[in-house]
Amino acid sequence: MASAAAIELAHVTKRYGKVVALDDLSLSVTSGVFGFLGPNGAGKTTAVKILVGLARPTAGGGSLAGASFGSKASLHKIGYLPELFRYQSWLTAREVLALHCELAGLERSRWAAEIDRILATVGLADRGGSRVGTFSKGMQQRLGLGIALIGDPAVVLLDEPTSALDPVGRHDVREIIRALRERGAVVFLNSHLLTEVEQVCDSVAIVDRGKVVAQGVLADLLRTSSVRLRASGLSREGRAALARFGEIDDGADGAILIRGVEMERIPDVVSEAVRSGARIYAVEPQHETLEERFLRLLGQ
Amino acid sequence: MTATFVVGRQVIAEAARRKLLLALVLLTIVVIALTVWGIARIEDLRSAGQPLSEAQRRTIVSQLLILVMFMFSWVLSLAAVFVAAPAISGEVESGIALALLSRPMSRAEYVIGKWLGLVALVLGYAIAAAVIELVAVQAVSGYQPPHPIEFLAFVMGEAVAVLTLTLAFSTRIAGMVGGVIAAILFGIVWMGGIVGGVGAAFGNETITHVGTATKLILPTDGLWRGAVWSLEPAVVLAAQTALGPAAAANPFFATEPPPAAYVIWSVLWIAAVLAVAVWSFRGREV
Ligand SMILES: Nc1ncnc2c1ncn2[C@@H]1O[C@H](COP(=O)(O)OP(=O)(O)OP(=O)(O)O)[C@@H](O)[C@H]1O
Ligand SMILES: [Mg+2]
Numbered sequence: 001m002a003s004a005a006a007i008e009l010a011h012v013t014k015r016y017g018k019v020v021a022l023d024d025l026s027l028s029v030t031s032g033v034f035g036f037l038g039p040n041g042a043g044k045t046t047a048v049k050i051l052v053g054l055a056r057p058t059a060g061g062g063s064l065a066g067a068s069f070g071s072k073a074s075l076h077k078i079g080y081l082p083e084l085f086r087y088q089s090w091l092t093a094r095e096v097l098a099l100h101c102e103l104a105g106l107e108r109s110r111w112a113a114e115i116d117r118i119l120a121t122v123g124l125a126d127r128g129g130s131r132v133g134t135f136s137k138g139m140q141q142r143l144g145l146g147i148a149l150i151g152d153p154a155v156v157l158l159d160e161p162t163s164a165l166d167p168v169g170r171h172d173v174r175e176i177i178r179a180l181r182e183r184g185a186v187v188f189l190n191s192h193l194l195t196e197v198e199q200v201c202d203s204v205a206i207v208d209r210g211k212v213v214a215q216g217v218l219a220d221l222l223r224t225s226s227v228r229l230r231a232s233g234l235s236r237e238g239r240a241a242l243a244r245f246g247e248i249d250d251g252a253d254g255a256i257l258i259r260g261v262e263m264e265r266i267p268d269v270v271s272e273a274v275r276s277g278a279r280i281y282a283v284e285p286q287h288e289t290l291e292e293r294f295l296r297l298l299g300q
Numbered sequence: 301m302t303a304t305f306v307v308g309r310q311v312i313a314e315a316a317r318r319k320l321l322l323a324l325v326l327l328t329i330v331v332i333a334l335t336v337w338g339i340a341r342i343e344d345l346r347s348a349g350q351p352l353s354e355a356q357r358r359t360i361v362s363q364l365l366i367l368v369m370f371m372f373s374w375v376l377s378l379a380a381v382f383v384a385a386p387a388i389s390g391e392v393e394s395g396i397a398l399a400l401l402s403r404p405m406s407r408a409e410y411v412i413g414k415w416l417g418l419v420a421l422v423l424g425y426a427i428a429a430a431v432i433e434l435v436a437v438q439a440v441s442g443y444q445p446p447h448p449i450e451f452l453a454f455v456m457g458e459a460v461a462v463l464t465l466t467l468a469f470s471t472r473i474a475g476m477v478g479g480v481i482a483a484i485l486f487g488i489v490w491m492g493g494i495v496g497g498v499g500a501a502f503g504n505e506t507i508t509h510v511g512t513a514t515k516l517i518l519p520t521d522g523l524w525r526g527a528v529w530s531l532e533p534a535v536v537l538a539a540q541t542a543l544g545p546a547a548a549a550n551p552f553f554a555t556e557p558p559p560a561a562y563v564i565w566s567v568l569w570i571a572a573v574l575a576v577a578v579w580s581f582r583g584r585e586v
Contacts, residue, residue, distance in 0.1 A: 049585070052402045054398060054585065054586050055586075072404040075403060075404040075405075076404045080399070080402040082395060082398035082399060084395035085395065086394045086398075086399075087396060087399065088396060090314055090318055091317070100399070100403065103306055103400070103403035103405060104403060144399065147399060
């Protein structure tokens, strides 16, 4: 099933016995860096494995790089860093990269230059001749990232690419992802590190228990924020009326925090509070971080 | 197609890098040196104070060679089990398969590539070791078995059969478990061959059928009988055949080679089990 989208999941359900890993999940990514965010066990890895054909959906379908999941046409155009990154310990980094150059169908004359480029990109230039078995975990993940970049694939799927990396490595990965976007590649980034996603993703989907709970351009998702209200004389009915705007938390200083109120609705909140007889001392819109938004979405 | 060869080549590269090849070479040198030394000592044997006749010596060497080659065939088959058992399951468990299978390569190419690599490894070793042993034995004793080429073909068929079965297990079950199951099956079939022979010796049809069935279910023992037959000089063959059907129970003896139909069956069996392995791995999620 070909489609204009680089990554397309249409009503994909995946069950492992009684466990529902993906529940009628649909997504479509046409360009840029897409962040797929969710807590442990949300189904992120399952979704990527289905895209590259390592696992089969119980129901539903879709396409990756314009061809069906796991087809050669699709796999020719993608790079994939698995969550579990392990490579042939008995080979050197250069040999592993050469193996993948060959499998990816690169012309032999291009291998040496490509391998040098990759090793430099992922910061392993001086360790290319070492056996992978002697690599630290972070170095193996760097190698895995390099493997995903071989041959400039049109779609790059990264399953938690910084899980084993130090801060410098995380910075490097951000730079690599930005460079990918610059050359027009589509990046699918699985993560539970919100800061990471916040810094590089153009759009995100937040997934929990196999379902997308929020999706969109990051700026839009962030626009929803919360408001702190310092007021006195708020009746129980008034409080109930305010709860319609969002989830209410009591602050330590006697103020109340209403979460999930969009900027444009703050005047409505204030007039509702006044109508119920409260006296308002302060109204403070709060910019909600993705982290807070994330936790709130998952709490629903 | 390329992917198949890349996967196959990797099997051999891994064996070389992990020093499996070196270990095989060293151990084989020890075994060959021992048997050659032992066969050379036959010269010193005396029967009632007299040196052995040429015919006696020939018989003893031929029987010794059959024993040595029997051990060789077991070692070869079990080595095939050990290398094939983790060939796929190990890569799936470690995660190496994730990166490999997300390259443009079908599951069939991966399984067949593994199979070709393993077969090349096992057969390369079998040919090298058997040829050196046979040449060395001939050099010290002047004895050459009647059908050395057929012998090699039968032993290699035996090893490839058990290898293919083990690889099929490896598409679904952990290396240790698959290896143990394959080794036990190999042993059961070997015993089934003896049981069937006992049945033939005593004219019991049911027991004979058990032997025939095991030979068909896993063709290792049936092919081994062909290997033994290839090693028997005419004198031994004549003497044993004179014993009548009782000789059939002896796993170190065969009065005749397996029929052509059995050889064809064995080849088809290997192809079918390989097809099952491909089919099984197609459905495997990694
Ligand atoms: N092979 C499998 N067999 C059975 N259940 C599985 C299998 N793979 C995944 N699951 C289940 O599917 C659900 C989603 O798992 P998945 O690995 O996709 O989560 P994830 O979002 O990647 O989590 P994490 O952040 O921990 O990597 C979990 O409940 C998990 O137990
Ligand atoms: Mg995961």
